[in-house]
Amino acid sequence: MTATHLDLHMPPRLLAPAGTPADLATHEQRYGPLSYGDPAALLTTIAASGLTGRGGAAFPVHRKLTAVVEAARRTGRTPVVVANGAEGEPASRKDRTLLALSPHLVLDGLQVAARAVGAGEAHLAVEEGVSSVASAVAHRGDPVPVQVLRLPKRFLSGQASALAQFVGGAAALPAYQDPPVRERGVRRAPTLVQNVETLAHLALIARYGPDWFRSAGTPGQPGSALCTVHVPGRQPRVIEAPFGTPLHRVVPPHGMSAVLLGGYHGSWIPAAEAAQLSLEATTMGAGVLAALPADRCGLAETARVLRYLALQSAGQCGPCLNGLPRIAAAFQSLATPGPQGSTRTDVSRWSGLVEGRGACHHPDGTVRLVRSALTTFASELDAHARGLCTATDRTPLLPVPQET
Ligand SMILES: Cc1cc2nc3c(=O)[nH]c(=O)nc-3n(C[C@H](O)[C@H](O)[C@H](O)COP(=O)(O)O)c2cc1C
Ligand code: SF4
Structure with a gap:
């Protein structure tokens, strides 16, 4: 590190x-x-x-x-x-x-x-x-x-x-x-x-x-924060940056399609949009910033993370026990090019059903990631439904413990 x-x-x-x-x-x-x-x-x-x-x-x-x-x-x-x-x-x-x-x-x-x-x-x-x-x-x-x-x-x-x-x-x-x-x-x-x-x-x-x-940060969000920055081709880096720092200074948008802001309970943001944002306490979660290169499939990356998150559930509450594995499996089929049937709307509906229903916020954070992926990768979802995937590199990018 x-x-x-x-x-x-x-x-x-x-x-x-x-x-x-x-x-x-x-x-x-x-x-x-x-x-x-x-x-x-x-x-x-x-x-x-x-x-x-x-x-x-x-x-x-x-x-x-x-x-x-x-x-x-x-x-x-x-x-x-x-x-x-x-x-x-x-x-x-x-x-x-x-x-x-x-x-x-x-x-x-x-x-x-x-x-x-x-x-x-x-x-x-x-x-x-x-x-x-x-x-x-x-x-x-x-x-x-x-x-x-x-x-x-x-x-x-x-x-x-x-x-x-x-x-x-x-x-x-x-x-x-x-x-x-x-x-x-x-x-x-x-x-x-x-x-x-x-x-x-x-x-x-x-x-x-x-x-x-x-004396660092902004009046509304004072101070600095540690961030873990994932940029393809480099080891993850930990940096310390004041709130209000433009995101493009931390994660350069060139050649990227999206940025994962806030980690696995965070949100995907299109790279062009992320370049207009700054580091904010309310959106950066625990400070993970991960850039997705344009040659990777954001749906495949999200599906891997969702499978991991579903497996991590303590299985104590219905939303986690039944909802997360179902959402993760459905998302995996969205990540695989081919006919989608009603899967896209099912994932949205199930996301609404698990939200706010767990003993902890694990389902809520997971659903945040799902929803952001459905929006940010909407054109990839359309391409997948037609049997196409524009990604040329399917090497896994985001770290998922069970896989390593
Ligand atoms: C599923 C889940 C996992 C969490 N994991 C961590 C963690 O690994 N480290 C951490 O500091 N907070 C974690 N939190 C947040 C803690 O519940 C708690 O809010 C935090 O430690 C409070 O510290 P802070 O107010 O200084 O951020 C997690 C929350 C959830 C819902
Ligand atoms: S909502 Fe939290 S406590 Fe309930 S099963 Fe999921 S992870 Fe466990």
Whole structure:
């Protein structure tokens, strides 16, 4: 994995400039001492920064922190904080790159979050195989001790309720979320789950303040974000870019037919349209940007990803158990040139039937991808119905774990 700095009028904030892992001494030298502040002042600072979550949903961080504090007050339970480094999305590399290069920034942020909500327990959950973080934890004398947990490699392991279950000793499977984990999570205690990148930003906001944070990005979407960029013929790269950066600077549109924005729960956008957009917290999900060259079949790529997503379902709810495999199979037939019958309308109808009906948002994210593919690749669908496919290269492009 390469961590690259594009010239985006902003020095990198989160990733070590030399691309080498920062030990504690280097980290402290680079960023200076961490000030924890008192919880009320921290909450005010975080609210003023406008920081949103970098795990996919772009939820305002101060609102989640405040909800945890209020739930703790109401229930008399001491909150738990969990750093989410699961990175279940197969096309994303940003969290493991951040943990490898700047683990102490994440651990600082975890302590800041613990302080802000008054937590008595802190956990760092990472995918199996991520090795460097335990020694980083061991080198620190954190006020709230941190437990490192290894999650099974699955798309769903990083979903907030699955994570809360896992920390509590059960399998990492999503649960019905009413009330949400921020009110009742790990062992029924109010639980703050925050993506590791979100925590790294928090560590810098606690040090340098909200105005510094807002000096990158736009007034509506302050700060920067890590993105994993897939461009054919190159290794995936992790870059750090301010919100508002034109997409064409990150993913050049030449020779491309479409861009996948936001990963496997994201959307396909025609390349010409994507070139007019900029990086937005609300559309970039967990920061995956993948370019589809004009000689590839977007329908075949989508069908591969859908098969994977259907297999990842925990099979606990009807929409996932029945709907996703049916949609994935039907999409596979759309990806195969030949008569389509009513399959196209069936896929649209079934998508409407699964949406909003799962215990977690897995069906919703999957349907988002399906709908965007039906729109963006509409002319390819017409060609396939006539028995033609314009793609000249059918080599699989997007990473799908079971295939590798
Ligand atoms: C199916 C599914 C998988 C998810 N996987 C991850 C993940 O791997 N890492 C992550 O940080 N968030 C993941 N999330 C989002 C989490 O549920 C949660 O919103 C997030 O960790 C909160 O952190 P943030 O507010 O800092 O983004 C997933 C959500 C869903 C619906
Ligand atoms: S919606 Fe799907 S993935 Fe989510 S809990 Fe239900 S079965 Fe599992």
